[in-house]
Amino acid sequence: MHGCGHDVHVAALISAAQWMSDHRDQWAGTFIALFQPAEEQGAGAQSMVDAGLTELAPRPDIAFAQHVLALPAGQLGVRPGPFYSTAANLRITVHGEGGHGSAPHLTVDPVVLAAAIVGRLQTIVSRELPPGEFAVVTVGQIIAGTQSNIIADRAVMELNLRTYSEETEAQVLAAIDRIVRGECAAAGSPKEPGSREPLPLLRTGARADSAGRRRGDYRGRAGLAGLSGQARRFSPSGAAHP
Incomplete structure (x- = not known):
C-alpha cells in the first residue's frame, strides 16, 4: 500500500x-x-x-x-x-545450502546470514557517517523458507536507502555492498549475492x-x-x- x-x-x-x-x-x-x-x-x-x-x-x-x-x-x-531525498530500492538475494532443521551443520543457513547482514547494516549510519549527515537504511522485507523444520536455500531482502546528497548515497551503497559480500563470505555462501536505480536528489x-x-x-x-x-x-x- x-x-x-x-x-x-x-x-x-x-x-x-x-x-x-x-x-x-x-x-x-x-x-x-x-x-x-x-x-x-x-x-x-x-x-x-x-x-x-x-x-x-x-x-x-x-x-x-x-x-x-x-x-x-x-x-x-x-x-x-535540497528538499526531497534520493531513494534507492535494493533487492538483495543471499544464497545458502538448504537442508533439514535437525542437521544445521550440513547447511549454510541464509536466515542466519540475512540476520547478520541486517544487524551490521545498522552500523553504517551510526559508525560510518559524520554526525549530522542524514541517511536512512531500512530493511523493509525479508522473505525466506517455507516450513519451521526446513532450512531454506536463499533469503531475499528488500532495502530502502535515503540521503540528501549523491556523495552520501554513494558511500552508503558502497558500504551495503561491502557488508553483504563480507557476511556472505563469512557464512560460506555458495553463490554471489543484485539492485535498482536510485531516485535523484531534488533541489529547488x-x-x-x-x-x-x-x-x-x-x-x-x-x-x-x-x-x-x-x-x-x-x-x-x-x-x-x-
Missing part, C-alpha cells in the same frame, strides 16, 4: 490549472500541467521524457513540483536547495524562498519547509531540457 496522497496531487494540480485558466488577465506566458504516472515506482518522470516530453512541451523558464506535506491546511511549504532554486514569501501575501500562509525524507521522481522531467 502506497498512501502518498496522489489523489490530492491530482486534485491540487487540476485546481491550479483551473485557477490559471480563469485568471488569464493576471499572468502572461505558457502554463503546462504535467501529471506524472508511476511515481511510486520511481520511473514515471523518466518514462515521460523517454516518450518525447521535450518534443511536446517547450523548455520551461521555471518548473515547480508539488507534494503533500504534514502542514496545516492552507499552508505552503517551500525551501531553496534559490528563488523558492522569495516565491514562498510572495505567496504568503496571497492565500493562506507560506514559509520555509523542513527537509523531507520522502523521494520524488521529478528531477528527470525538470532536467529534460538542456
Whole structure:
C-alpha cells in the first residue's frame, strides 16, 4: 500500500490549472500541467521524457513540483536547495545450502546470514557517517523458507536507502555492498549475492524562498519547509531540457 496522497496531487494540480485558466488577465506566458504516472515506482518522470516530453512541451523558464506535506491546511511549504531525498530500492538475494532443521551443520543457513547482514547494516549510519549527515537504511522485507523444520536455500531482502546528497548515497551503497559480500563470505555462501536505480536528489532554486514569501501575501500562509525524507521522481522531467 502506497498512501502518498496522489489523489490530492491530482486534485491540487487540476485546481491550479483551473485557477490559471480563469485568471488569464493576471499572468502572461505558457502554463503546462504535467501529471506524472508511476511515481511510486520511481520511473514515471523518466518514462515521460523517454516518450518525447521535450518534443511536446517547450523548455520551461521555471518548473515547480508539488507534494503533500504534514502542514496545516492552507499552508505552503517551500525551501531553496535540497528538499526531497534520493531513494534507492535494493533487492538483495543471499544464497545458502538448504537442508533439514535437525542437521544445521550440513547447511549454510541464509536466515542466519540475512540476520547478520541486517544487524551490521545498522552500523553504517551510526559508525560510518559524520554526525549530522542524514541517511536512512531500512530493511523493509525479508522473505525466506517455507516450513519451521526446513532450512531454506536463499533469503531475499528488500532495502530502502535515503540521503540528501549523491556523495552520501554513494558511500552508503558502497558500504551495503561491502557488508553483504563480507557476511556472505563469512557464512560460506555458495553463490554471489543484485539492485535498482536510485531516485535523484531534488533541489529547488534559490528563488523558492522569495516565491514562498510572495505567496504568503496571497492565500493562506507560506514559509520555509523542513527537509523531507520522502523521494520524488521529478528531477528527470525538470532536467529534460538542456
